[in-house]
Amino acid sequence: MLIPFSMKNCFQLLCNLKVPAAGFKNIVKSGLILQSISNDVYHNLAVEDWIHDHMNLEGKPVLFLWRNSPSVVIGRHQNPWQECNLNLMREEGVKLARRRSGGGTVYHDIGNINLTFFTTKKKYDRMENLKLVVRALKAVQPHLDVQATERFDLLLDGQFKISGTASKIGRNAAYHHCTLLCSTDGTFLSSLLKSPYQGIRSNATASTPALVRNLMEKDPTLTCEVVINAVATEYAASHQIDNHIHLINPTDETVFPGINSKARELQTWEWIYGKTPKFSVDTSFTVLHEQSHLEIKVFIDVKNGRIEVCNIEAPDHWLPLEICDQLNSSFIGSKFCPIETTVLTSILHRTYPGDDELHSKWNILCEKIKGIM
Amino acid sequence: MTLQEVRSLRAEVGSLCAISAPSAPCSLRPWGLRAGAFWVLRTGPALLSVRKFTEKHEWVTTENGIGTVGISNFAQEALGDVVYCSLPEVGTKLNKQKEFGALESVKAASELYSPLSGEVTEISKALAENPGLVNKSCYEDGFSRGRSGGLVFPSLSEFFTVYCDPHSQRLWHSQ
Numbered sequence: 001m002l003i004p005f006s007m008k009n010c011f012q013l014l015c016n017l018k019v020p021a022a023g024f025k026n027i028v029k030s031g032l033i034l035q036s037i038s039n040d041v042y043h044n045l046a047v048e049d050w051i052h053d054h055m056n057l058e059g060k061p062v063l064f065l066w067r068n069s070p071s072v073v074i075g076r077h078q079n080p081w082q083e084c085n086l087n088l089m090r091e092e093g094v095k096l097a098r099r100r101s102g103g104g105t106v107y108h109d110i111g112n113i114n115l116t117f118f119t120t121k122k123k124y125d126r127m128e129n130l131k132l133v134v135r136a137l138k139a140v141q142p143h144l145d146v147q148a149t150e151r152f153d154l155l156l157d158g159q160f161k162i163s164g165t166a167s168k169i170g171r172n173a174a175y176h177h178c179t180l181l182c183s184t185d186g187t188f189l190s191s192l193l194k195s196p197y198q199g200i201r202s203n204a205t206a207s208t209p210a211l212v213r214n215l216m217e218k219d220p221t222l223t224c225e226v227v228i229n230a231v232a233t234e235y236a237a238s239h240q241i242d243n244h245i246h247l248i249n250p251t252d253e254t255v256f257p258g259i260n261s262k263a264r265e266l267q268t269w270e271w272i273y274g275k276t277p278k279f280s281v282d283t284s285f286t287v288l289h290e291q292s293h294l295e296i297k298v299f300i301d302v303k304n305g306r307i308e309v310c311n312i313e314a315p316d317h318w319l320p321l322e323i324c325d326q327l328n329s330s331f332i333g334s335k336f337c338p339i340e341t342t343v344l345t346s347i348l349h350r351t352y353p354g355d356d357e358l359h360s361k362w363n364i365l366c367e368k369i370k371g372i373m
Numbered sequence: 374m375t376l377q378e379v380r381s382l383r384a385e386v387g388s389l390c391a392i393s394a395p396s397a398p399c400s401l402r403p404w405g406l407r408a409g410a411f412w413v414l415r416t417g418p419a420l421l422s423v424r425k426f427t428e429k430h431e432w433v434t435t436e437n438g439i440g441t442v443g444i445s446n447f448a449q450e451a452l453g454d455v456v457y458c459s460l461p462e463v464g465t466k467l468n469k470q471k472e473f474g475a476l477e478s479v480k481a482a483s484e485l486y487s488p489l490s491g492e493v494t495e496i497s498k499a500l501a502e503n504p505g506l507v508n509k510s511c512y513e514d515g516f517s518r519g520r521s522g523g524l525v526f527p528s529l530s531e532f533f534t535v536y537c538d539p540h541s542q543r544l545w546h547s548q
Contacts (some may be wrong), residue, residue: 076456076475076482102457103480203502205457205477276459287475302429 019157027325031239032062033232041071041097041108043250046263048102049177050256051118051158057173058215062118063235065228065245066106071095072192074165075103079204079276081197081336087371098272103166111183111214113224115231117176124174126152126165133163133180136234138225141219153210154178160213180231182224183216198373199283200296204276230334269335274305285368287318294318296365298372300338306349317362326351327362338370440489444476452478458504460496467491470534484526494529 036044044066051062072084072094079095080086083105108114117129130148137146145157152230154163167176189212228245236243253260265271281300284292285293292314294315301309311329313325331346334340349359426432430448434441448457457477461532467473474485499507 075477075480077459077477100482101480166482167481169481171484171486203457251438277459279481281395 003196021125021361028128030059030061031235031241032060033235033241033243033245034183035064035124035228035245036064036116036250037112037247037270038250039067039069039261040267041068041073041095042263043072043096043259044068044114045099045266046259047248047250047256048116049260049266050176052168052170052173054103054256057118057120057123060125061239062116063232064113064116064118065232066116066226067110067112068114069095070078070107070188071097071110072105072106072107073097075204075205076168077102077205077277078105078207079200079202079279080204080273081276081279081373082195082200082204084193085191086373087196092192092360094316096193096272097266098275099166101166101168101175102205103203104164105193105244106164106179107189108179108186109184109188111181111185111224113182113231115178115180115229119174119176121169121172121174124167124169124176124321126176128164128166130154130165131177132234132238133178136230137215137222137227138224139234140230140363144219148265151208152178154180155363156213156215156218160210161217164210171335181212181214182210182222182227182228186212186214195219197281199281200279201225201282202277202279204279205263250310254355269305269337273337276302276305278303280309283371283372285371287364287368289318296368299371300331300336305337306333306335308329312369314365319365324360324370327365336373338373341366341370343371425488431486431488433488438522439494440491442488444485444507452476452480452481452483452507455504455507458500458507460501461493463493463496466491467493476504 034047035209036047037046047064047066051064052129055062059175066098070092072080072089074080074083074096076099080098084096086096106112115129119125121171127148128275130152134146135147137144140209145160146162147155149155151164151215153161156162162181163178164176165176167174193207193209215227232245233243235241248255250256250263251260279302281302284297286295288294297311297313299309299311299313310328312324312328312331319327327348328331331343336342345362348362354357402414425434425446430445432443432445444532455476457480459477460477461467465473469488469490469492470486472484475489476483476485
């Protein structure tokens, strides 16, 4: 049963550190179920941060349900260049987000449900949460073959992954979140989560690719709405609370003071790309010159998303060494980013005005380099 | 047993970062980092008070104002295989009880809290390249050194001593 959240209720529920216990007993017994009205991945991730930082979860665990418009979400210590096709994402308008929990890369769209289980650190138990989800699904479809694995995945028919898990453990609180594929675009998912970038050397945590399937492909009654209600019902039963899903607006500062600044931080280049663990790119590409193919070697070291070392090696007869050196040094300190590279190219042009042949070569090189960013 | 003994450690120990006290006008005396690392052992209660533990399973040792920080054997066992270690940069100023990094294990990112205030002067390259050292060697590799400041950390008295912690006692005797 969906109940729109009144402001007054929100404050009492969400600022429970300040309100006397008596004020809660009427509303929150020993748990809370929230669902976001937003499909913005950054705002929804900000809700997780906010609950983790501000809510007292002792005896009052929270279940948060959310869905996003097309987005790729990478884990805290991952490398987006290694994990997904950034060029395709830019073309298709798919957002990239880095979450604060660990784990691998996932694709979200409106056919995927995200579930976040907030508890105190002591009550953190991923397997228990997954068993709850399995019970919920079986309540809708008793013959469904769904099982949790040791890796905390959920497998359908013993082979298809329908859910992946990640979590974050803080000082006193922890959260475990997982996906649940109901009706996601599987073809799009596969193409987005395949990185075309070669030669990346990094110790970032890597994803474990898996064969996925949607619940709706197995059983058309398992729509997102049905599954959300089933999970909420099972959560309510397990925690002995009322089966009420409280809708929340993740941009409402009166309910979640400070949340918009959390959402903004999650959208910054420094967080999304800058938090990538140090990595190096060792690759090459060819350029056409007078009917022959010249090999250009590229060695780039990237730290905090910025180029620390840049060695682009081109044959001297095509691009004089000192010009090449100039190109290399101009990259140092700039973001490993195609937009920034475009800006750099135009700055370089101005250092050698009128030299059209050189400009054309620089343009060719920079287009190729942008292709690896 | 001798009062002071330097041994290279092979069992399950690894430290995470060393923190210096706020600076005092003392000459720098960085603790030499050798392959395999080492610590100073003493017998009796004096020995056991060298390593102090917080209730959140971070530990710290100090010498000449240089602190070395890590996580306990209990913590690394609870975490499981560590796959990534996110440590602060050299020069970062840390505040006691504030988050300074994270460990990732089995898809869970666990925050690390600094037991001391000070400035990071060295971090273990070994740990950055091989985060599994947190499991294999939680008291040795993977630390950063602090600058000698000649100050006694006022908060040391708040920590549990090694003597009180049954896990570290067991560890001590296993050497």
